[in-house]
Amino acid sequence: MKHRRLCRAAVAAAVIVTLVPAVPAVAAERSPVPVPVVSAPIPGTVPGDRLAPAVEDTYPFFSTPDDLAAKGYVEQEFHLSGVADGWDTSGNQVATDVPYRTRIVVRRPAADRAFNGTALVEWQNVTAGYDLDALWNGAAMMRAGYAWIGVSAQRVGVDQLRGWSPARYGALDVTGGGRYVADELSYDIFAQAAKALGVRGNGAPLGRLDVRTVLAIGASQSAARMTVYYQSILPKVEPVFDGYAFIVGNAPTRVGPEPVFQVLSETDVRTPVRPSPDTDRFRRWEVAGGAHSGWRGQQYRAPISVRDLGAAPVYDCAQPPFSRVPVDHATAAAYDHLVRWVRSGVAPPTAPPLLFNADGTKARDELGLALGGIRYSQVTVPTARNTGDNAGQSFCFLFGSHQPFDEATLDGLYRTRGGYVAKVVHADLGNVRSGYLLPADALGNLRDALASGVGG
Template sequence: MTKLYSREPFGRFALKSAAMSSIATLALTMAASAVLAQSVPALPDVEGPVSADETDMQHPSRRGPTLGQETPQEWPAYGEPAFHDYVEDEFFISGQANGEPYTTRIVFRRPADIDDFSGYASIETLHPAQSAQMWMATRIGGMMNGHAYIEVVNTPGLVGSLQAYNAERYADLAIEGAVTEEGQADPAQNEIIAQVAYLMQTASPLGAEWNVEHMVISGASATSRTAMNFMEQENGNSAYRMDDGSSLIDAMYVWDTNGPSQDALDTIYDVPVIILATQTEWDDGTRTFPADSEDYRLYQVAGMPHLESREMYEAGWNECTLPIDNFMFNAMVFMGMDYMYNWLTEGQGPPMADRIEFEGDAENATIVLDEHGNAAGGMRSPQVDVAWETFSTPNEGNFVCGLMGTAIALPDDQIAQMYPTTADYAEQLVAQTNRLIDEGWFPAEYIFEIGKEIERFASRDSTAN
């Protein structure tokens, strides 16, 4: 069998006339006024790290059987922070947002040893499902590379989720300046994000050596919209600057979304942006997307559903009427993070991927399918390139099922012709995985998923998907 690719886990005009001079002076004056309208965020007060034990549990920020209210579903040992010598520090922070006081919590997930810290941090808000989505999806690859994760609670509803989990521990948390009327923008949300981003770049509560060098705002689904709101709204990122005048946020990477509009990209964003769109997103009838540019990449992942199921099923998944997909979800999300890290540290944009192929540009135009029934084009994965299943979305059943995917095995005779034995399948899968890694389309950190996929293929006759 071909040996799997491996790599080390840590890597890392001239004005010539008086008239033109006058115009330039006016422009500079206007620019200076714009800068004066921006401000350095306030630094919140910090308490912590706040200790926790079995009698005073810290909210785990994981989706569990009931979206976090009961004991969270266990992860495999290699997915746990302790396996990678990682620490999950919880802090309570206090300040003013929208003119009123707030006290909330942040979690800083980071290597125990400062020498292992890459300087890169993903900042995200707690998802309504009581989960830190980017942390959960990319943690294995992220921890292998020494990246940090910052989780922010910035709405009263999320404060309520913490208090439902541990009323005594989180009793003093409150966001008094929040706007809760439906359809109204809440200025407090963005102010809290800005203050946390500034804190963790300039005055980390763990000490200056833990100040973040590359701050990337992240999110998935609902929190991808929170991140885009922060980047696009008047009281968001554009309202703030670092002390040296640079952008508060260095980049944005979000997924489970089709991302910003072309107009927003052209007029608002001034930092690198990566969007990872699953098949659920571009299966909604949208057929036109912003073009890749110097500071923007869109990756549409063929076969990938909105919700992950390979590692952690959602509450209610057992009510889905079609087989669950088992897509290599987390590997593809981490791929986007790896692209962004290299973009920020090396200054060279990641590769541009083909877009998903449609029969035309009309709304609801049919998706072109490959010979195995999977979407043609887009970002590929080992599972769709060496396929024994057809991946599609949505699944059927309840609301959660509508966000999940399904995978239907190809006919037995077709599988037997393509892969006479498990060894034949394994050889093809490993070879294609190596090619994808060499070409920069699959993260080497997730080669363990290939072994699991071979096992799944071998047991397909006796085990449901």
């Protein structure tokens, strides 16, 4: 206890010296975030036999099937350990120096020259009962050179890991031996994971990569946890993240020095009342036709679920599930904007909100597509009715819907293939110019349009 207090005092002094120009005077009262003990990379980084007794014969849970090596990337897993403070959801400190042990998964460029200098630290989502790397977007992240770090911060995810592979994860605990089961330690653990990225030497999570910018990212429930952290806890502790991305979930209303970017699908926008307007520290984007949990994420995770859980979930929804509108295009653009915002003070572009009728329902066109918001070519040059709405069992309400148009409707919309493709290109160029779409994703949309056969 005494040792940690001395460490906190030393770190606080360093924070004051380096951040005085940008941080208010109250920063002197902030508690420092300790650097956790980082293990060497855990052996077994390639999926194998998880039932084997030796750690070397296991692999990280939900290890990505993406071909990382072809893109010059590596995946490694580390254990973090130390002592963490506990906080309730109102920002009251409820515990001090509670021992913990958890894991992080790192996907990063193998070579320094391929790294763009930014680490995306994701609070892994546990709504399904296990750790989910909801925001891993391999194609976009690897082409840009980001490092991605997934943090197991919550009890539900860690408990599932312990049962999934006792050999690999049996020593993990984020509850202080069962004393703090409401994720009171999760906020400090998440922050300590960011501090761990500065560790150097053998076994460093980021190897020899030189990190310039550290962004906190979280989706859905994880965004809600990050909101508690930013809103009520961050004013009392050392800032360790340079910016925050809250994806398909809550965002804080407090205005702090660290910029906040919120990206919402159509699913997530349920009322015309917005809690916070855009400011010089806050941006909110709303994606027309997008779903909280859409098609691309489901397609990516299905084979992993079969491999690690025995089967992929099957849903019986009121409408055909999983909108094809790529919300991940918005998040990819948002990360790049957020980096520029942090490094150069260049604020991201604003975006129009989704529109609502006078009775509070979402405004839609004659094809049933949402009006307003960021409108990707999948909405402005549609081949299907994609919405953010659905109903039915389990998580169906989060999946949105996808109902392809029949041939007669398509023939009425697009007389020729060239005309259809030209409209897609025109829509995507407009979104690129507006800053809502990256050129590489526009090119991907063009390839999809050419392969679609729409227009004959």
